[in-house]
Amino acid sequence: MSGANLYTMTFVPGRNATIEDVAAAAGVSRAAVSKVLRNAYGVSDSMRERVTATMTELDYRPRIAARAMRGRTYTIGIEIPDLGNQFFTRMLTGVMGALAGTIYQVVIAPAEEGSRLGLRAIEALVDRQVDGVVAVSPRVSSEALDRIATQTPVVMFGRHDHSDAYDSIAGDDVAGTRMAMDHLLNLGHTRIAHLTLEEAEEETQSAHGIRLREYRAAMTEAGLADQIVVLRTDEGQDAANSAVRTAIEGGTPITAVFAAHDELAIGALRATAETGRQLSIVGYDDVPIASHPALGLTTVHQPGSEMGLRAIQLLMERLQGRTEAVHEIFTPELRVRTSTRSAPTS
Amino acid sequence: MRRAANISDVAREAGVSRAAVSKVIRDAYGVSDQMRVRVNDAIERLDYRPRVAARAMRGTTSTIGIELPDIGNPFFDKIIDGAAAAREGTGFQLIIAPAGRDVEEGRRAITALSDRQVDGIIAISPLVATEWLESLAQRVPIVMVGRHDNSLAYDTVTGDDIEGTRLVMDHLHRLGHRKIAHLTRSAEVTAFGSGTPHAVRLEEYERFMSQHGLEGVSRVIRSGPTEDESRGAVAEILTGPDFPTAIFAGNDAMALGALRALATNGPSDASVSVAGYDNITIAGHPAVSLTSVDQSGFAMGEHAVELLLSRLAGRTEALHITTAPRLYPRNSTRPPAGNSSEGV
Numbered sequence: 001m002s003g004a005n006l007y008t009m010t011f012v013p014g015r016n017a018t019i020e021d022v023a024a025a026a027g028v029s030r031a032a033v034s035k036v037l038r039n040a041y042g043v044s045d046s047m048r049e050r051v052t053a054t055m056t057e058l059d060y061r062p063r064i065a066a067r068a069m070r071g072r073t074y075t076i077g078i079e080i081p082d083l084g085n086q087f088f089t090r091m092l093t094g095v096m097g098a099l100a101g102t103i104y105q106v107v108i109a110p111a112e113e114g115s116r117l118g119l120r121a122i123e124a125l126v127d128r129q130v131d132g133v134v135a136v137s138p139r140v141s142s143e144a145l146d147r148i149a150t151q152t153p154v155v156m157f158g159r160h161d162h163s164d165a166y167d168s169i170a171g172d173d174v175a176g177t178r179m180a181m182d183h184l185l186n187l188g189h190t191r192i193a194h195l196t197l198e199e200a201e202e203e204t205q206s207a208h209g210i211r212l213r214e215y216r217a218a219m220t221e222a223g224l225a226d227q228i229v230v231l232r233t234d235e236g237q238d239a240a241n242s243a244v245r246t247a248i249e250g251g252t253p254i255t256a257v258f259a260a261h262d263e264l265a266i267g268a269l270r271a272t273a274e275t276g277r278q279l280s281i282v283g284y285d286d287v288p289i290a291s292h293p294a295l296g297l298t299t300v301h302q303p304g305s306e307m308g309l310r311a312i313q314l315l316m317e318r319l320q321g322r323t324e325a326v327h328e329i330f331t332p333e334l335r336v337r338t339s340t341r342s343a344p345t346s
Numbered sequence: 347m348r349r350a351a352n353i354s355d356v357a358r359e360a361g362v363s364r365a366a367v368s369k370v371i372r373d374a375y376g377v378s379d380q381m382r383v384r385v386n387d388a389i390e391r392l393d394y395r396p397r398v399a400a401r402a403m404r405g406t407t408s409t410i411g412i413e414l415p416d417i418g419n420p421f422f423d424k425i426i427d428g429a430a431a432a433r434e435g436t437g438f439q440l441i442i443a444p445a446g447r448d449v450e451e452g453r454r455a456i457t458a459l460s461d462r463q464v465d466g467i468i469a470i471s472p473l474v475a476t477e478w479l480e481s482l483a484q485r486v487p488i489v490m491v492g493r494h495d496n497s498l499a500y501d502t503v504t505g506d507d508i509e510g511t512r513l514v515m516d517h518l519h520r521l522g523h524r525k526i527a528h529l530t531r532s533a534e535v536t537a538f539g540s541g542t543p544h545a546v547r548l549e550e551y552e553r554f555m556s557q558h559g560l561e562g563v564s565r566v567i568r569s570g571p572t573e574d575e576s577r578g579a580v581a582e583i584l585t586g587p588d589f590p591t592a593i594f595a596g597n598d599a600m601a602l603g604a605l606r607a608l609a610t611n612g613p614s615d616a617s618v619s620v621a622g623y624d625n626i627t628i629a630g631h632p633a634v635s636l637t638s639v640d641q642s643g644f645a646m647g648e649h650a651v652e653l654l655l656s657r658l659a660g661r662t663e664a665l666h667i668t669t670a671p672r673l674y675p676r677n678s679t680r681p682p683a684g685n686s687s688e689g690v
Binding site for chain 1: 426
């Protein structure tokens, strides 16, 4: 193809090849290139070969923006409040597995620092015309998601929503909290504190809100309502460490801590190591490091990877036309390790 | 599913021309205050969002894309935190394209970002060819994080992997260790002269061993990137005779795997020292107490964004920034068994 070679010599590097460049180099009309691109009828095999060979040679890529103008972008957006939380890593592994070998690309938008609201990041994804969104930040209002779902399919991950407009995937936080609390109560603990984030509110459908509510219910049912201690902390191991240390050093007579997630539980373990105070600690999620023998964290396992995979399946069903909302709950399992022991007898 | 409002809908709602709406959006001259209020009201009522795709056609999106291999490595989270902090208040949105572990995956993720018309790309040590990156850098600014590339076409942010490796090796050697093994990634990742962090650390490990007359006891253990793979790799050598007294792992994730193997299959508790690289958060946990090298991942992420912003502001010559490493000795490294004195 001497035409292509001649053209290559005058091709300006640093500029994306356009459809016109391909047409000129292949010596065919722009309409013919377009037909090949659209996989339309009436294109001869030799024409198809000629055009695709030229596209490869010029590294021509139909622009995503141009494709977006016509419909799909084959992009799935994931909004994540805290990339450092290894439970979300598990979820992303499921997402990536579900899309491996497909044309779909995953893009992740981290929520803005500070606000943790996540709405801006979700809107940024929608602006980039993703074909579907998995929203993970627990504090985005369901009204905002309802509105977004009128344009782009949404799956809310981790919160127990009942929207008619979008789907949701969550763990059974009532059952999970009961498993953790029953385990500690069976070990003879009565002074059990709950370590949770500042923003956890009992009246919401967020995972942490439900865990807090069920903690209180379990204590009350065990006749321990007067022993209820809720320790509040910011996100992160260091903050959780100092919240538990402050409680220990302030003389709060606790023997066990049920933490709202593993990151907080690992901070609580640090507090026990640094103060020498024996406390039984239970986490939630079962992040990969929880099973490390150095930590041996007893925790409530959530099937993060399966949940991520299911979130993608739900988006794909939406893209294929499903309009009715689906809300699925996954069952957790207690993993007992070395961080919990019988309550001291005195 | 309701269709998103477009510019024509806004024009109709406001009772003005399409051109007038466009003028208001572009903040152009010659728009009366009254017109602006009217159009903005209509935009709000219809929840109209100027489409990024449409803006991308005109070349004005404000997005930085990060290509991220190996999701779940906490060191990369630090880099992303740094990048996120540096873009606060700049109006730039961050999007991350995760990549699997092989060469094609890195290239695919970077291409995906370029296709989505990001304004700049941060590539975290992928195995993609430098020539390919250089050609892409003619269209979009690129910062390579981690790999030591001397490109004139794009910028780099790296750790001083030579110095970091010497810090660890000196530390182990002074404790009295001679049989020091290096736990690292596959031969593909550590290809000689490739400039990947793992390649540089391996080369420096070998140089150190030969400088100290220890070629005879040097040993390289290969592993995938995950804790589970490195646990398996170390568990396997523990079943053989003559295992090392210390393991220098190419990163903390692999070091954690080594510790896991030692805790379950080890000859006796605490008889093999382990050092890592990256100083991830869990390394400082008293229950783990992993000796490690900090290479300031957060600062690396900040530098990467600053380099992209200065490129976008017009800089054309390539810059190469290196962060200084610092050793954090902890309980995971001790003198070898039967050698309580600090060797010289």
